[in-house]
Amino acid sequence: xxxxxxxxxxxxxxxxxxxxxxxxxxxxxxxxxxxxxxxxxxxxxxxxxxxxxxxxxxxxxxxxxxxxxxxxxxxxxxxxxxxxxxxxxxxxxxxxxxxxxxxxxxxxxxxxxxxxxxxxxxxxxxxxxxxxxxxxxxxxxxxxxxxxxxxxxxxxxxxxxxxxxxxxxxxxxxxxxxxxxxxxxxxxxxxxxxxxxxxxxxxxxxxxxxxxxxxxxxxxxxxxxxxxxxxxxxxxxxxxxxxxxxxxxxxxxxxxxxxxxxxxxxxxxxxxxxxxxxxxxxxxxxxxxxxxxxxxxxxxxxxxxxxxxxxxxxxxxxxxxxxxxxxxxxxxxxxxxxxxxxxxxxxxxxxxxxxxxxxxxxxxxxxxxxxxxxxxxxxxxxxxxxxxxxxxxxxxxxxxxxxxxxxxxxxxxxxxxxxxxxxxxxxxxxxxxxxxxxxxxxxxxxxxxxxxxxxxxxxxxxxxxxxxxxxxxxxxxxxxxxxxxxxxxxxxxxxxxxxxxxxxxxxxxxxxxxxxxxxxxxxxxxxxxxxxxxxxxxxxxxxxxxxxxxxxxxxxxxxxx
RNA sequence: UGGGGCGUCGUCAAGCGGUAAGACACAGGCCUUUGACGCCUGCAUUCGUAGGUUCGAAUCCUACCGCCCCAGCCA
Numbered sequence: 170x171x172x173x174x175x176x177x178x179x180x181x182x183x184x185x186x187x188x189x190x191x192x193x194x195x196x197x198x199x200x201x202x203x204x205x206x207x208x209x210x211x212x213x214x215x216x217x218x219x220x221x222x223x224x225x226x227x228x229x230x231x232x233x234x235x236x237x238x239x240x241x242x243x244x245x246x247x248x249x250x251x252x253x254x255x256x257x258x259x260x261x262x263x264x265x266x267x268x269x270x271x272x273x274x275x276x277x278x279x280x281x282x283x284x285x286x287x288x289x290x291x292x293x294x295x296x297x298x299x300x301x302x303x304x305x306x307x308x309x310x311x312x313x314x315x316x317x318x319x320x321x322x323x324x325x326x327x328x329x330x331x332x333x334x335x336x337x338x339x340x341x342x343x344x345x346x347x348x349x350x351x352x353x354x355x356x357x358x359x360x361x362x363x364x365x366x367x368x369x370x371x372x373x374x375x376x377x378x379x380x381x382x383x384x385x386x387x388x389x390x391x392x393x394x395x396x397x398x399x400x401x402x403x404x405x406x407x408x409x410x411x412x413x414x415x416x417x418x419x420x421x422x423x424x425x426x427x428x429x430x431x432x433x434x435x436x437x438x439x440x441x442x443x444x445x446x447x448x449x450x451x452x453x454x455x456x457x458x459x460x461x462x463x464x465x466x467x468x469x470x471x472x473x474x475x476x477x478x479x480x481x482x483x484x485x486x487x488x489x490x491x492x493x494x495x496x497x498x499x500x501x502x503x504x505x506x507x508x509x510x511x512x513x514x515x516x517x518x519x520x521x522x523x524x525x526x527x528x529x530x531x532x533x534x535x536x537x538x539x540x541x542x543x544x545x546x547x548x549x550x551x552x553x554x555x556x557x558x559x560x561x562x563x564x565x566x567x568x569x570x571x572x573x574x575x576x577x578x579x580x581x582x583x584x585x586x587x588x589x590x591x592x593x594x595x596x597x598x599x600x601x602x603x604x605x606x607x608x609x610x611x612x613x614x615x616x617x618x619x620x621x622x623x624x625x626x627x628x629x630x631x632x633x634x635x636x637x638x639x640x641x642x643x644x645x646x647x648x649x650x651x652x653x654x655x656x657x658x659x660x661x662x663x664x665x666x667x668x669x670x671x672x673x674x675x676x677x678x679x680x681x682x683x684x685x686x687x688x689x690x691x692x693x694x695x696x697x698x699x700x701x702x703x704x705x706x707x708x709x710x711x712x713x714x715x716x717x718x719x720x721x722x723x724x725x726x727x728x729x730x
Numbered sequence: 731u732g733g734g735g736c737g738u739c740g741u742c743a744a745g746c747g748g749u750a751a752g753a754c755a756c757a758g759g760c761c762u763u764u765g766a767c768g769c770c771u772g773c774a775u776u777c778g779u780a781g782g783u784u785c786g787a788a789u790c791c792u793a794c795c796g797c798c799c800c801a802g803c804c805a
Binding site for chain 2: 176179302408484501513542584585627628630724
């Protein structure tokens, strides 16, 4: 074998590199991403997608198949197929012509089953579900053989044909592999390979009333597609002997290698499709694409980019030990991507009016501001300025705390790309709430610096009151307020939902340029965070922005202490 | 002694017998017309525990401890 450098490769990539170097599988590399179309894809799937498609991309001959594991028509829907395809594509991956469905193989799978029966390796069993469970034994005790285990090949063939022909009711018969009822691995205790289900299948219609089980279908589908490396999560490790048994017993085109890795867990969220489904169906969120959901569609709507998700998947690593990644790592990935690319804008979330008393009433002017502080290629734009502006309430303190260097009575600060202003007067309503600030400006500081070299410590974002776009902004926080919402089996995970995960702000003030935003744009609202137009409810007529993620906020951290 | 998997920094994660990478987080500092970004510095005498082999062990051996998965006609 040639020596290859496997440093910095995860354990799966190391196996693949070695296999390829050794000329295994004729030098082919074929992976597959095999979702069941029974729900929407989430960030955990992204890990698998990036692994399977990403790995294939790393070699010139690498190919990754998109294959739906659609063997349980009762739970599957075309809606899910469509969304899954759209999500994988959006993430930036391409399966070319390799779009497959396990249901495409139902004929072959049926023939293989007949083969198994002829070999005396499968039999039709008439045990009821309850009986089946009893015969299976327990984790510590071996199972007992079914009384139907030794039916003749002819009888099995006949019964299986009649199962297929719809002669029997659901649940009356199953086809089982004849392996070993005493096997310590329960998956080997004569597992079911076909069950009767007289239901319509979203792809094969009413052609079949018997449907193959996962264990039987998956390995054979892999073999039919000549997959070389079949990557799946840890819980399938116990199924590997069965995967291998079918492929060793039957004459198949090849024998793919199943390798298991740890699934992704993130803190402050749940990751199973079943639980996400509950959140949707019980109305805890607005849908699968609610921006608080860590579904691919939710992340997209929230403003995450494909590159950020791919980078995230690359940084979390791949191993067999179970882990729980900090949500901060995901947030860091999107900040990192958007920081380089997102044009800057000025937006005031909690407006506080400022009147610049020495600025003429009728005067208006336009000031130039760069779209990005470090990337001149993003150009610049003009922002209007006049006597009345808005600043954020958080940027003023009547009695400034220590180290607070924003606006306060008598203090001078800079309005970003505009002027230095000094607070002269604080206006309050009857209840004592501050409703307006009266400031003076220094005309010589136009653009944001003073010719006399005077320094100010704070720079505030602002929006011209006369020109501002009135908008709704939705702030999102983690959906759960507990690091692991599922850790207590006594408590329903939904009890740990964060009641403040969605905060709606109306009458936010945006600079006029934001009126042109489309759902595919990403912006940094300076000093606040990254935002995008909501792709579902937002439009030029209805400015509605989602906060993708906040900026890192050292001041907020100081305040907390 | 049911079977399978796993235990390296707060969180991920390299390491594969030659003397603990990297990332995030955290703490300081520099820079700054975003308290952002960027930059610099610090951050495991120790690898679940205990023995053993060895000149040398996170890496090999033994025993123990802990965590996860499996008894769907789900995937």
